[in-house]
Amino acid sequence: MDLKWLLVRRITLVALACFLIGSGLALYTAAEETRQQNAAAAELVSRQLNLQLSRIDRSTDISTRFPDWDVISTFALQPGQCVEFRGSESWRSRSSCAGFDNSKDAPQWFIAFFSAFINDRLIAEIPLSYRGANQGLVIAGFDPSATAGRAWATVAPLLGLSALLISALCFVSYLVVDRALLPTVDILEGLNRLARGDLTYRLPTFRLTELNRISEVFNAVSEELKKADAERADLARRLVDMQEHERRHLARELHDDIAQKLAALNALAACIRRSALTNAPHIVDEVRELEKMASGSMISLRRTLTYLRPQEIDDLGLLQSLKAMVERHNQEARGQTIFTIEVTGDIEQLRSETSAHVYRIVQEALTNAAKHAHARHVHVSLTRESSMNEPRINLSVVDDGLGASSTSVLRPLTGSGLIGMRERVAALSGKFAAGGLPKGGFALQVEFPVVGQGA
Ligand SMILES: Nc1ncnc2c1ncn2[C@@H]1O[C@H](COP(=O)(O)OP(=O)(O)O)[C@@H](O)[C@H]1O
Numbered sequence: 001m002d003l004k005w006l007l008v009r010r011i012t013l014v015a016l017a018c019f020l021i022g023s024g025l026a027l028y029t030a031a032e033e034t035r036q037q038n039a040a041a042a043e044l045v046s047r048q049l050n051l052q053l054s055r056i057d058r059s060t061d062i063s064t065r066f067p068d069w070d071v072i073s074t075f076a077l078q079p080g081q082c083v084e085f086r087g088s089e090s091w092r093s094r095s096s097c098a099g100f101d102n103s104k105d106a107p108q109w110f111i112a113f114f115s116a117f118i119n120d121r122l123i124a125e126i127p128l129s130y131r132g133a134n135q136g137l138v139i140a141g142f143d144p145s146a147t148a149g150r151a152w153a154t155v156a157p158l159l160g161l162s163a164l165l166i167s168a169l170c171f172v173s174y175l176v177v178d179r180a181l182l183p184t185v186d187i188l189e190g191l192n193r194l195a196r197g198d199l200t201y202r203l204p205t206f207r208l209t210e211l212n213r214i215s216e217v218f219n220a221v222s223e224e225l226k227k228a229d230a231e232r233a234d235l236a237r238r239l240v241d242m243q244e245h246e247r248r249h250l251a252r253e254l255h256d257d258i259a260q261k262l263a264a265l266n267a268l269a270a271c272i273r274r275s276a277l278t279n280a281p282h283i284v285d286e287v288r289e290l291e292k293m294a295s296g297s298m299i300s301l302r303r304t305l306t307y308l309r310p311q312e313i314d315d316l317g318l319l320q321s322l323k324a325m326v327e328r329h330n331q332e333a334r335g336q337t338i339f340t341i342e343v344t345g346d347i348e349q350l351r352s353e354t355s356a357h358v359y360r361i362v363q364e365a366l367t368n369a370a371k372h373a374h375a376r377h378v379h380v381s382l383t384r385e386s387s388m389n390e391p392r393i394n395l396s397v398v399d400d401g402l403g404a405s406s407t408s409v410l411r412p413l414t415g416s417g418l419i420g421m422r423e424r425v426a427a428l429s430g431k432f433a434a435g436g437l438p439k440g441g442f443a444l445q446v447e448f449p450v451v452g453q454g455a
């Protein structure tokens with residue numbers, strides 16, 4: 001929930017509670033005063049009636065005049081107050097009330113509440129007896145509208161004041177919190193950028209200590225991540241470079257030594273076969289076998305050499321070796337899939353390791369297309385963009401095959417081939433993206449700067 005509204009709600013609740021307690025206290029005081037006024041009036045009336053009873057008893061007054069209400073109605077009652085004598089003989093019952101100004105009436109709901117829960121508890125009743133004989137009951141009370149009006153007069157200003165206070169408090173706290181939380185917009189933006197992989201964003205310093213601490217920690221974490229990212233890219237580059245270097249070394253060793261020896265062995269076997277045909281025909285078959293084994297080993301060795309380090313990159317250059325690779329795929333596909341390549345700009349000046357990375361990435365992408373896509377067309381596009389300050393290489397391999405959903409939509413694309421490509425691109429400090437296209441098919445996009453590639 002929004003912090004501003006949470007605070008406004010809490011303040012309103014606390015202020016309401018304060019208002020209720022204040023009104024309760026005010027009501028209690030007003031009720032207590034009313035109760036005392038009723039008790040005093042009932043006491044006065046009962047004393048007056050007692051006096052008359054004692055006069056009747058002493059025959060200075062006559063019994064039929066009891067109760068002499070004329071005297072009692074001259075008593076000063078509070079506005080809205082009523083006194084009543086409920087005689088044991090009903091014809092003796094009397095009552096009188098003082099008028100009150102009802103122009104300042106309380107609202108109906110308040111009068112209803114007041115009469116239901118408070119007014120009746122304030123009525124004073126005093127039983128009147130003379131010489132042990134019950135004469136009746138003296139009752140003093142207020143008209144509910146009058147007492148409610150008086151109580152309302154106490155509570156209403158409190159209500160107005162509280163409403164004003166609550167509004168002012170809410171307004172001020174909303175403004176203060178709103179201002180205090182302004183930096184969270186920056187913090188959220190920073191976190192979003194960090195989540196998107198932008199490690200260059202830094203937060204400014206904030207006035208509030210807590211937010212400033214967040215800013216410091218955020219900046220320190222971003223800096224650390226940036227450093228770790230750079231180190232990781234450097235490590236990845238050195239690893240794949242080293243791997244490429246090692247493969248090249250192995251390939252050269254195999255080519256210069258084993259391949260030569262196998263060729264010599266093959267030639268020797270052919271020579272032995274020819275002289276055995278006349279001198280020792282019984283060993284001709286074995287020698288033929290030997291010859292076959294030597295040439296089979298040569299074919300296997302050539303395949304291994306191509307895997308380790310395609311000789312063509314060194315001999316023909318990157319462009320020709322890529323074209324040869326595409327041609328090989330076309331031959332293997334026998335027209336079922338058409339592989340094409342388009343190269344723009346000079347790509348021959350790349351560092352030897354960089355050329356090897358590009359070659360390997362295209363090799364894996366074409367193998368994947370042939371293996372998983374069942375596409376009609378697979379297109380490789382390699383472009384060197386020199387128009388910008390920093391020349392860049394863009395490589396894309398797009399097919400119109402089954403796309404990522406051809407396998408399993410749920411399974412993330414995490415095969416070792418894609419991981420290998422990603423590592424190579426990281427080594428080139430570039431960007432890598434691979435996945436199914438919305439209109440079907442699969443695309444691989446790679447982009448890396450030429451600067452720092454020794455070009
Ligand atoms: N061109 C493509 N068309 C459809 N799916 C592909 C394509 N390239 C890769 N994939 C999917 O990505 C997965 C991972 O590829 P990769 O890492 O090369 O592993 P592998 O080829 O050994 O399965 C593949 O198993 C396949 O599901």
Ligand SMILES: [Mg+2]
Pocket residue numbers: 364367368415417418
């Ligand atoms: Mg693969």
